[in-house]
Amino acid sequence: MRAVVYSENGPSSVMRLTERPVPKPGPGEVLVRLVRAGVNPTDWKVRAGLSATLSTPEVTPGQDGAGVVEEIGDGVSSHAVGQRVWLFMAQHGQAWGTAAEYVTVPAEKAVELPAGASFDLGASLGVPAMTAHRALTSGAVDRVAPGSFSGLTVLVHGGAGAVGNAAIQLAVWAGARVITTVSSPEKAALATAAGAHHIVNYREGAAATEIREIAPEGVDQIVEVAPAVNNDVDREVIVNRGTIAIYANNGGDELTLPLRATFSLNLRYQFIQLYGVEEAHLRAAADDVTAAVAAGALRVGQEGGVPLHHYPLEETAAAHDAVEAGAVGKVLIDLE
Template identity: 65%
Template structure:
């Protein structure tokens, strides 16, 4: 089989397409013929130097394809099943940028009938992260579904990004009023296509005033991508007993905040990363994301505010470069037919 590998960390030029033996699933494992692989920022960051310890790595946490072998002790999957994958390279050397990948059955999720592989390869890290960001408050629901966020106002920072797009769609599915911040009118149009009720261009005027135009009592949840830059805004617009869910460090690695403002509102700051997430929370997120997909509440493509950018397996390096360069939309690798 063809696989993309790197044997040392560094720029995208360390990626190579090689031929490898077809892997066999062991007990509790499933082999998937990968049709599409998704590329996330973690993929290029791991490749650039955040991850070591393996002689050879195949990148890729997200993907979708068809089950073509099942190991002993696996129930619920059969050859021919269409599936999507989550955290496929976490704690493992080989992820989804290959024609086949062997995964623990817990990383393999049924893809509902009629849902294409583009969507299946796009929902892993972004949608599961967005789910956790929306459910991390002890004052809010632990699960998402229609009606779970009725009456709530959710602020999504960076509503045109992949996680932001998923957060907008999931929050709207759950019944929230969604306000998204963006840096341009073009990105505002993408956030509206995703389902945002209102958008705020944070480069024009005072974003806090603009947010309060749509949420005069403040917001219940802020899904935050740039805490170092936005902490004062979050402290201003989030309600008493509100939640600030931080899933990235865009714009700076150090966050400084006035403590009294957070004390005064009894705010909760929840940091979100999937790799150390409690397995029960991860499973709840995967199940809810699957339900949203089945309901048609999660979509990709221009009409959903998430343009798709396809690359063949041989151009995985260019796909990594596109994500590292901040391309707007979702980058996918076309692995097999």
């Protein structure tokens, strides 16, 4: 099989396309023939050595993907050969990921892709959708389902980003009123396509004032991508006993809190990195995301506010560079 590998941390040029034997699934595993692979910021950061250093002689990058089950390992009764699946955290805990024609993963990381859902959508779920799910369920609501967010207002910062877009779509499906912040009219159009009810361009006015005008009573949950720059706004607009779920460090690496102004609001700060989330929360995320896909509530492409950027496997380095440069939408690797 063709696979992209690297043997040292560094720039995208350390990756090379090579031939490797098709792996065999071990006990509890399935072998998946990949059709699409998704590229996330975590992929280039791990490759560059920013969030992990090389611990095996060779690594194939890629956490997300979608394809077809080709073979089943001993002890697996939950899957069938020919089943369409989407993958999450494929490379976490092992040296091989989804930038290859085949990959073996623990069966629980291969989730059935609902009928009618494209492989493009399946490969776009994983890190963005599951992170968004955890951000939404880190407060008063522990599952995302129709009606579970009825009567609640959710603020999503960076609604044109991959996680922000998924958070908008999931929260709208669950019945929330969704406000999102963006930095340009073009990104406002993407957030609108995702289903956000109210758009605030933080570069054109006072974001906190605009959000309070939309939600005078305050917002119940905040999905936060840039806490270092947004925390003052967040405190101004959140309800007492609300939750601020932080999944990234855009805009700065340090967050300073005024203690009295913060604890007087009884706030909960939930910091999220998908690779440390409890198994029960991962399972709930996979189940709820799949239900949203089956309901048509999660979409990609322009109509879903997620422009798609396709690269062949031999151009995986360019795909990594595009994500590192801040490509808006979803970068995918085509395996067939």
